[in-house]
Ligand SMILES: Nc1ncnc2c1ncn2[C@@H]1O[C@H](COP(=O)(O)OP(=O)(O)OP(=O)(O)O)[C@@H](O)[C@H]1O
């Protein structure tokens with residue numbers, strides 16, 4: 001077993017808790033930075049897609065994984081980010097300004113949604129978020145002067161310091177750097193009072209309140225940050241798909257995002273990244289599967305959402321801690337081999353919490 | 359002026375008078391205990407102090423100020439912290455995180471600086487960390503520091519919840535049945551800690567408790583409730599021998 005001897009309180013604050021972290025994450029970082037040299041355009045694009053998903057999932061993680069507010073409407077924030085960015089670009093706003101403005105626009109919408117929504121809990125909030133996503137889709141369809149409505153909207157090529165970004169690998173690096181910056185931001189939140197307030201609100205609102213945490217304010221901030229990150233992902237996604245149309249950001253995308261954070265592992269940054277990798281992989285496999293299956297099944301319109309929904313349910317039932325949780329268990333197994341106890345991760349008898357305040 | 363005072367407090371749920379015209383006052387530095395059979399209204403009194411419930415009538419005063427209308431998230435800032443009868447910890451976080459959340463009211467760094475985590479934020483975090491470590495030492499929790507709550511046994515959780523309330527650095531600590539679910543050794547240990555909290559940390563304690571050995575050991579004064587009404591007040595001995603209290607516990611009408 002790995003025992004950490006702590007000599008300094010800074011150790012609890014640092015990102016790299018011990019040498020192993022530095023080594024493995026250093027290796028991962030090196031790998032993602034040299035990847036474009038080893039891969040062809042197709043794979044660079046696939047990887048870029050995964051990174052964008054990870055960023056969108058990171059946003060959803062803030063509100064669902066850390067703050068415990070299940071949103072089934074996060075595709076709408078991607079849509080707001082994507083359309084605002086595309087619109088601003090078309091009006092001649094430079095990429096470097098347009099992208100953050102688009103992210104913030106999405107964030108502000110998230111904030112405005114959160115102010116009434118922060119009074120709701122559980123299922124009600126989820127349903128409200130779903131309704132919100134439908135409204136956004138409708139607005140996109142009808143606000144033709146800005147969004148092109150059902151005809152869709154072409155996205156300009158990004159121009160950075162007067163240099164047009166045409167190549168897949170160039171764009172990959174832009175996305176990668178923004179993802180790393182966003183992850184750093186989220187990790188900073190997690191080691192700060194705000195992040196802890198979020199966890200507190202997620203696990204017990206009444207004891208959070210009794211400790212002086214302003215529950216509604218925490219939820220609103222979580223939505224602001226979450227919607228900004230997912231909006232940023234939307235802006236990046238706009239260039240990636242180059243053409244925006246309302247159905248791109250429908251309910252299926254919202255379910256996919258939720259699937260990502262649940263399957264990846266709720267409540268961890270790892271979860272968002274693992275989830276994105278898994279979804280990327282799943283999308284690829286489903287499109288292969290469609291070719292293999294008889295057309296009667298393969299061309300069913302409900303195939304993708306059906307499969308996504310099924311996987312979501314299976315994970316919630318059998319592995320609520322997600323892929324990352326599964327990996328932690330496996331690692332503990334390896335570290336303790338052959339002394340692993342089956343029950344290491346079994347919860348202690350859980351105590352019923354029905355009459356919450358008594 | 360008393361340190362902490364409740365005057366004619368009442369609250370009904372539907373037709374049930376859960377708390378009915380309850381008054382009492384406690385002095386600074388005291389351990390004041392509320393006893394009474396199940397459903398007597400004890401926890402409801404706590405929930406009104408915490409502002410989770412708004413009383414139908416009456417007043418709650420702390421250091422001379424009326425705090426009846428103060429918002430729930432401001433109660434800790436005034437200097438009142440609490441534990442819950444059924445343990446309300448942050449289950450999926452570690453012990454350390456739980457205790458750090460207890461430092462919330464002492465954190466004043468603006469959110470934007472938290473996002474950047476500038477050196478000032480780090481310094482503030484290190485100060486909180488050191489404060490939390492004092493509580494960890496005090497309650498001997500070092501062994502569990504990095505464990506997630508979900509993996510810990512009940513007795514340890516009760517200690518952590520107490521520790522989290524201490525991290526608030528309150529003037530008044532509300533403990534709702536600190537010994538429930540504990541074995542006799544753990545209960546005895548809890549008694550020592552309550553004594554230390556009073557004597558060494560100088561925190562006044564308002565406690566609800568069923569376990570009479572603990573009540574006798576730590577209480578300066580005791581109040582008995584039944585059906586929402588005060589039926590006796592005095593020393594632990596006096597209250598226990600009071601005929602109405604005996605009757606209430608035997609199930610008779612008081
Ligand atoms: N939120 C609520 N809604 C309706 N009735 C309530 C509520 N909270 C408490 N009550 C009722 O108020 C009465 C007092 O409850 P309270 O929890 O204060 O009792 P208690 O003295 O703490 O009992 P115990 O020793 O079992 O914890 C009970 O009859 C209870 O059913």
Ligand SMILES: [Mg+2]
Pocket residue numbers: 358400401402443
């Ligand atoms: Mg009670």
